[in-house]
Each structure stands twice: as structure tokens, then as C-alpha cells.
Amino acid sequence: MKIEDLVQALQLEVKCGKDYLNREVTGGYTGDLLSDVMGNAREGYIWITRQVHQNIVAVASLKELAGIILINSCQPAPDTLEKAEAEKIPVMVSGLPAFEISGQIYNLLTLAG
Amino acid sequence: MRKELSDACQKLKIPVGEPNQNLYNGSFTIEGGNFNCAGIVSTSIKSILQKLGIPGDLVRKAAIVSYEAEINVVSYAKKAVVNLMVVPGSVNIEVIDEGPGIPNIELAMQEGWSTADQRIREMGFGAGMGLCNIKNYSDEFHISSEIGKGTHLKMIIQTP
Numbered sequence: 132m133k134i135e136d137l138v139q140a141l142q143l144e145v146k147c148g149k150d151y152l153n154r155e156v157t158g159g160y161t162g163d164l165l166s167d168v169m170g171n172a173r174e175g176y177i178w179i180t181r182q183v184h185q186n187i188v189a190v191a192s193l194k195e196l197a198g199i200i201l202i203n204s205c206q207p208a209p210d211t212l213e214k215a216e217a218e219k220i221p222v223m224v225s226g227l228p229a230f231e232i233s234g235q236i237y238n239l240l241t242l243a244g
Numbered sequence: 245m246r247k248e249l250s251d252a253c254q255k256l257k258i259p260v261g262e263p264n265q266n267l268y269n270g271s272f273t274i275e276g277g278n279f280n281c282a283g284i285v286s287t288s289i290k291s292i293l294q295k296l297g298i299p300g301d302l303v304r305k306a307a308i309v310s311y312e313a314e315i316n317v318v319s320y321a322k323k324a325v326v327n328l329m330v331v332p333g334s335v336n337i338e339v340i341d342e343g344p345g346i347p348n349i350e351l352a353m354q355e356g357w358s359t360a361d362q363r364i365r366e367m368g369f370g371a372g373m374g375l376c377n378i379k380n381y382s383d384e385f386h387i388s389s390e391i392g393k394g395t396h397l398k399m400i401i402q403t404p
């Protein structure tokens with residue numbers, strides 16, 4: 132499953148990184164603690180979080196995550212978007228809370244196999 | 245430069261020595277307190293290791309340990325020097341900071357233990373997992389600290 136499939140299925144608002152939506156999503160990780168994501172997410176995962184500051188971009192980039200989904204319509208800080216574009220990290224926004232968006236993504240990923 | 249050297253050596257019939265065993269040797273500085281630049285040194289280290297052809301999973305390990313060390317300098321110390329040395333068989337990362345030091349290293353190593361303030365926690369740092377990540381993702385980890393002076397980390401990641 133690609134990021135663009137998630138965008139379509141979950142009506143995500145793409146904030147930046149439009150050129151990288153064909154990236155494959157290998158799994159997902161939900162969390163707001165950066166060290167938790169650093170330690171436990173895997174490359175190719177989509178990251179679901181409510182953190183909006185630019186440090187999330189460094190984490191996503193260093194871990195080679197597929198992209199970041201912000202929950203509850205949280206808006207990314209302007210320098211987050213600037214940095215994410217430079218680091219080729221798609222940032223998307225969902226109106227749903229973490230539990231719901233994670234559940235939906237889990238279903239999509241496991242059904243897609 | 246090496247080519248010129250080897251041409252010159254050939255003319256003079258001097259045998260060319262083995263290439264330097266250091267694949268990379270360089271230093272970076274981290275400024276404490278500046279969260280806007282946090283991650284820059286780890287990002288540089290990652291890209292250097294990628295260019296050297298270090299396998300992806302080992303590059304990611306190095307990225308994790310250097311990022312956590314970098315964030316700790318930004319969070320707690322005044323400044324630091326980071327030395328990256330890559331030799332055949334290992335990536336060596338050393339972070340030497342000037343700062344308050346760690347009074348009880350055993351406690352600091354415990355998962356969940358943190359002295360991070362509210363501002364740091366609001367950004368999602370301060371989970372008390374940084375040093376654990378460093379330990380778990382490096383093949384060798386040394387930490388020493390002197391109160392009022394600073395902290396010294398050494399991480400080694402073995403390469404094929």
C-alpha cells in the first residue's frame with residue numbers, strides 16, 4: 132500500500148511532500164514521544180502523532196519513515212513544512228483522533244496484505 | 245591528489261603505501277539549548293555513513309544513537325564536540341559535552357527516568373528513553389560524567 136492510497140481512503144489533507152506519495156508504507160507507529168518512535172518505529176512506517184514542531188521531521192528522516200500523519204486536525208508549524216519538504220517527508224493531516232486513524236490504517240494495511 | 249601522488253611515486257619508483265585505514269575522521273559541534281537545529285549533526289553523520297557505503301541498517305543504528313546523544317546535549321548541556329571516526333570494521337561516535345554532568349548514571353540509564361522540564365516534554369522529548377536507545381542500538385556503549393564539567397559518551401557500531 133502506498134501513501135497515496137492512504138490519502139485517498141482516509142481523506143487526508145496533504146500539507147507537503149506531494150512528490151513522494153508513491154512511497155510504499157510497510158507499517159505504522161502511533162506516538163507522541165520522540166524517543167519511543169526513534170526506538171520502535173521501522174523504516175517505511177507511517178507515523179501518527181499530534182506533535183507539530185519541526186523536530187518530528189528529523190526523527191522521520193533519520194528513521195526513514197514513509198511519512199507523518201497529524202491527528203485531530205493539528206496543523207504543522209510553518210518551519211516543520213519547510214523542513215519536511217527539504218527532507219522529502221510527506222506531512223498529512225487527519226481530522227480523526229489517533230485511535231481511530233490508527234485503527235483504520237491498521238485495517239487497510241493488514242487487508243492489503 | 246592520491247592519483248598525482250601515485251603517479252609521482254611511480255616515476256620515482258617508490259612503492260605506494262596502503263591507503264589510510266581511516267575511512268572518515270571528522271568533528272562537529274552541537275549548541276546546547278537550540279532545538280531548532282537539533283538533529284543537524286545526526287543528519288550529517290547519517291549522510292556521511294551512507295556515502296561511505298555502510299549498510300542501511302547500520303546507518304540507521306548510528307542515526308538513532310547520535311540523535312539521542314545530540315538531543316541530550318541540546319536539552320541538558322552547554323555545548324558539545326562530536327567526533328566521528330569510521331575505520332574498517334566499526335563506526336565510532338564520541339560525544340563530549342560541557343554541561344552539568346550526570347550525578348547518578350545508573351538512575352539516568354533507567355527507562356522512564358528524566359529530569360526534562362515542561363518545555364522539553366511538550367515537544368515530545370524527555371520520555372527517559374534516550375540513553376536506553378543509545379545502549380540498545382550500539383554494539384558498545386561507554387558513558388562517563390563529571391558533575392559540573394560534562395558528560396562523555398562513546399558509541400561503537402560494528403560493520404562488516
Ligand SMILES: Nc1ncnc2c1ncn2[C@@H]1O[C@H](COP(=O)(O)OP(=O)(O)O)[C@@H](O)[C@H]1O
Pocket residue numbers: 166312316317319320321341343344345346352353357358359360369370371372373374375376395
Ligand atoms: N548530556 C547530558 N548532560 C546532563 N544530563 C544528561 C545528559 N544526558 C542525559 N542526562 C540526564 O539523564 C536523564 C535521562 O536521559 P535520557 O535517557 O536521554 O532521557 P530523557 O532525555 O528523555 O530525559 C536526563 O533526563 C538527564 O537528567
Ligand SMILES: [Mg+2]
Pocket residue numbers: 312315316370372373374375
Ligand atoms: Mg534524552
